[in-house]
Amino acid sequence: MTEPKTPEVAATTAPAKKHARDGKPNATIYDIAKVAGVNPSTVSRALSKPGRVSAKTQKLIEDAAAELNYQVNPFARALPTGRTNTFGLIVADITNPTFFDIIRGAETTATLRDYTLVLAESAESAVTELTAARRMMATVDGLILASPRMDDDDIRTLARDKPVVVINREVDGVPCVVPDVNKGISEAVRSLAANGHHKVAFVAGPLQSWMSARRWEGVQAACEWSRIEAVRLESTKPTVDGGRQVARDVRASGATAVLTYNDLLAIGLMQELQAAGMVVPDQISIVGFDDIFGADFTTPPLTTVRSPLGECGSGAAALLLDLLHGTGEPAGTLRVETELVLRGSSGRLLPAG
Amino acid sequence: MTEPKTPEVAATTAPAKKHARDGKPNATIYDIAKVAGVNPSTVSRALSKPGRVSAKTQKLIEDAAAELNYQVNPFARALPTGRTNTFGLIVADITNPTFFDIIRGAETTATLRDYTLVLAESAESAVTELTAARRMMATVDGLILASPRMDDDDIRTLARDKPVVVINREVDGVPCVVPDVNKGISEAVRSLAANGHHKVAFVAGPLQSWMSARRWEGVQAACEWSRIEAVRLESTKPTVDGGRQVARDVRASGATAVLTYNDLLAIGLMQELQAAGMVVPDQISIVGFDDIFGADFTTPPLTTVRSPLGECGSGAAALLLDLLHGTGEPAGTLRVETELVLRGSSGRLLPAG
DNA sequence: CGCCTTTTGTCAACCGGTTGCCATAAATTG
DNA sequence: CAATTTATGGCAACCGGTTGACAAAAGGCG
Numbered sequence: 001m002t003e004p005k006t007p008e009v010a011a012t013t014a015p016a017k018k019h020a021r022d023g024k025p026n027a028t029i030y031d032i033a034k035v036a037g038v039n040p041s042t043v044s045r046a047l048s049k050p051g052r053v054s055a056k057t058q059k060l061i062e063d064a065a066a067e068l069n070y071q072v073n074p075f076a077r078a079l080p081t082g083r084t085n086t087f088g089l090i091v092a093d094i095t096n097p098t099f100f101d102i103i104r105g106a107e108t109t110a111t112l113r114d115y116t117l118v119l120a121e122s123a124e125s126a127v128t129e130l131t132a133a134r135r136m137m138a139t140v141d142g143l144i145l146a147s148p149r150m151d152d153d154d155i156r157t158l159a160r161d162k163p164v165v166v167i168n169r170e171v172d173g174v175p176c177v178v179p180d181v182n183k184g185i186s187e188a189v190r191s192l193a194a195n196g197h198h199k200v201a202f203v204a205g206p207l208q209s210w211m212s213a214r215r216w217e218g219v220q221a222a223c224e225w226s227r228i229e230a231v232r233l234e235s236t237k238p239t240v241d242g243g244r245q246v247a248r249d250v251r252a253s254g255a256t257a258v259l260t261y262n263d264l265l266a267i268g269l270m271q272e273l274q275a276a277g278m279v280v281p282d283q284i285s286i287v288g289f290d291d292i293f294g295a296d297f298t299t300p301p302l303t304t305v306r307s308p309l310g311e312c313g314s315g316a317a318a319l320l321l322d323l324l325h326g327t328g329e330p331a332g333t334l335r336v337e338t339e340l341v342l343r344g345s346s347g348r349l350l351p352a353g
Numbered sequence: 354m355t356e357p358k359t360p361e362v363a364a365t366t367a368p369a370k371k372h373a374r375d376g377k378p379n380a381t382i383y384d385i386a387k388v389a390g391v392n393p394s395t396v397s398r399a400l401s402k403p404g405r406v407s408a409k410t411q412k413l414i415e416d417a418a419a420e421l422n423y424q425v426n427p428f429a430r431a432l433p434t435g436r437t438n439t440f441g442l443i444v445a446d447i448t449n450p451t452f453f454d455i456i457r458g459a460e461t462t463a464t465l466r467d468y469t470l471v472l473a474e475s476a477e478s479a480v481t482e483l484t485a486a487r488r489m490m491a492t493v494d495g496l497i498l499a500s501p502r503m504d505d506d507d508i509r510t511l512a513r514d515k516p517v518v519v520i521n522r523e524v525d526g527v528p529c530v531v532p533d534v535n536k537g538i539s540e541a542v543r544s545l546a547a548n549g550h551h552k553v554a555f556v557a558g559p560l561q562s563w564m565s566a567r568r569w570e571g572v573q574a575a576c577e578w579s580r581i582e583a584v585r586l587e588s589t590k591p592t593v594d595g596g597r598q599v600a601r602d603v604r605a606s607g608a609t610a611v612l613t614y615n616d617l618l619a620i621g622l623m624q625e626l627q628a629a630g631m632v633v634p635d636q637i638s639i640v641g642f643d644d645i646f647g648a649d650f651t652t653p654p655l656t657t658v659r660s661p662l663g664e665c666g667s668g669a670a671a672l673l674l675d676l677l678h679g680t681g682e683p684a685g686t687l688r689v690e691t692e693l694v695l696r697g698s699s700g701r702l703l704p705a706g
Numbered sequence: 707c708g709c710c711t712t713t714t715g716t717c718a719a720c721c722g723g724t725t726g727c728c729a730t731a732a733a734t735t736g
Numbered sequence: 737c738a739a740t741t742t743a744t745g746g747c748a749a750c751c752g753g754t755t756g757a758c759a760a761a762a763g764g765c766g
Contacts, residue, residue, distance in 0.1 A: 119456075
């Protein structure tokens, strides 16, 4: 029936070089030159240096190109110029939904400006990340690092080579895109305070995470402002599972509201607390961060501080493209706003009954 | 005039061509040749044709290469050979979690075999997809199409040019990777039948979706086998929102169990039914397809027929790599198993009370 | 030891664009 | 109308590898 492998080896050992697989080789500027009756270099200019050739020859060449269905050979172009119209995006974990919107945002902006996005994953490891970055550097015009794990110095070293933009972290001397947590956090804390909470717990993310530190700072500041108590708890890992594991500490802390480093933690935490019989939000309020895909699948749906991830991605791409084309180097930090997305997992505390 | 080659570049207005941004140009095989005292072509052979040069010169060259920190220029290599060690993956929607695992699986396998994955999105449009595919064809060695929207003929045309592998669809003459729905579906339907359900509804996906058709066929067959009734309902779009919209039809159908084309639909449907006061699974059982990220965030967690998406991605990548390196062309269809993941959203029907 | 086969390294011709320099034609100016 | 500037196209030298053809060197054999 359906054999998994049908090794019909005997086919033709296709040498297949310039003719991809069929018989017709791709048209080159030399072909166009022949058809249009001009020199190849003129064709090259007509196609890449607007205004360098007369309108008449321009048209002649364009017609010939269209007729031959010409498309540039990117390698031939890249060889002498070094430009590839490509840039790289490195994320820590492709399956982490936090990055989905970043990827999409970057992809969209790239495509819009005729660039191609090349994606790589670092598997949450600083060395893999650096390796991937190095490898990419050879083939791209610029690089976006989303929540990078490597050293500031490594990043700066890369940035000396080609334009680099960092998302979700600030590195001196390198253009960055970071969500400004303050607005979202203060909205969240004010909402909790208004609902009668006096003590909130913050479940932190990885210790090396720049963003986790910012969020904890933000929570402390907002709590101080609202005159409520803030305690910090550590998580083992920033995942659903990590959230489950931290549930004990959360209950022990005596806090009636929890903010977690990210939505994944919040979801795991909520599952575990509910499994233990607690009612959310009547007995405890839970607020996540990021508003990832699936944050509204839970019952109750998760209240969260949204980072405009898509905006981060497209912002970083735009920054990079400006760097590549612009004359000077602005290289500032782009801050994007966060906001509270109020759903069902936070609310008024019911008197114990 | 000065010497033809002056390594110490006057550090003025950086023309920045081969020297990325700093002063040191990348080492080339010519540099290695000079250091090792051999001809550039010998260097080229030593580095790419194992066994073509003597062990002695091999070592000499490798040492020189290491000393100069040489890395090949991919463009220079691609130009004469056409090989890029790169392949493309086109997905309909980067933010659709169905593709996450596919992407990751393909990425992992690619990296493992020293290939780079280039990702593109078709935004669910057949024309965008074809455009993206065409564009990619110029720069990659092969292409993976995940749940493609374009015509069979377009796919075959692409496949004539370079190796193409299709995921989640069968196209004659093109190697494919498809989950075999039967096992998973029959498990699901048997489970429903065993729980006392006599009538199940199938909420279909897009009409052009090859996979939706297969799933409906599978459901019909399994229901016939279990002697229970199956009805088909249409959805407007295969998303959470589409699931909400189809809730009315589901209730009107009188079915006590529902299988939906994908998890997104199932989640939306469940949300809507619960909002209307129905209890899942006591009053109605819901089963999705795919086991996407977030399928277990819901309350109750979603029962679903899992497709090994990661396996599909890595399988497709492996197939493609075999095609690229293998001598002949197996070009068969790779079938992967599906299985039922029993969670809380399906179960015994409670007598109406 | 001469003849023949098998390594092993060199030469040179690409791959397909880009770009500096130059010659010519066209346009501008005194 | 000559002199000078400017627009336009051609020539040729790259970019950095790959590879077929070939010659020199090495090894095998009678």
